[in-house]
Amino acid sequence: MSQSEDPYEDLKITTGAVVEPNTSRVNKTGSWRQFKPVIDAETCIACGQCDTFCPDQAAKPVEGEDFYAFDLDYCKGCGICEEVCPVDAIDMIREVK
Numbered sequence: 001m002s003q004s005e006d007p008y009e010d011l012k013i014t015t016g017a018v019v020e021p022n023t024s025r026v027n028k029t030g031s032w033r034q035f036k037p038v039i040d041a042e043t044c045i046a047c048g049q050c051d052t053f054c055p056d057q058a059a060k061p062v063e064g065e066d067f068y069a070f071d072l073d074y075c076k077g078c079g080i081c082e083e084v085c086p087v088d089a090i091d092m093i094r095e096v097k
């Protein structure tokens, strides 16, 4: 391949394009979900790890409480929150549709 050939030509993307942040708040990804996270509020220590690592910003603190909850419209059920929770307060359960 010569230096002048574009290796990304077949991909139909603009090299170096920057995607706007927070696009996951535009797309409701909840309909993709096979599993959903369930928090044990008694066990949650409100550390915020699930919020930090959730790719869809679906984990948020519950106002006035010491635990977190999920906005299931945006949760795609990836299970990252369950993996990162330091106190095992989250269980992924199969979605019933």
Ligand code: SF4
Pocket: 036, 037, 053, 054, 055, 056, 057, 058, 059, 070, 074, 075, 076, 077, 078, 079, 080, 081, 082
């Ligand atoms: S399952 Fe994935 S998308 Fe849903 S709240 Fe947890 S980290 Fe976010």
Ligand code: SF4
Pocket: 039, 043, 044, 045, 046, 047, 048, 049, 050, 051, 067, 068, 084, 085, 086, 087, 088, 089, 090
């Ligand atoms: S990671 Fe676990 S303990 Fe921390 S806020 Fe989320 S559910 Fe609570």
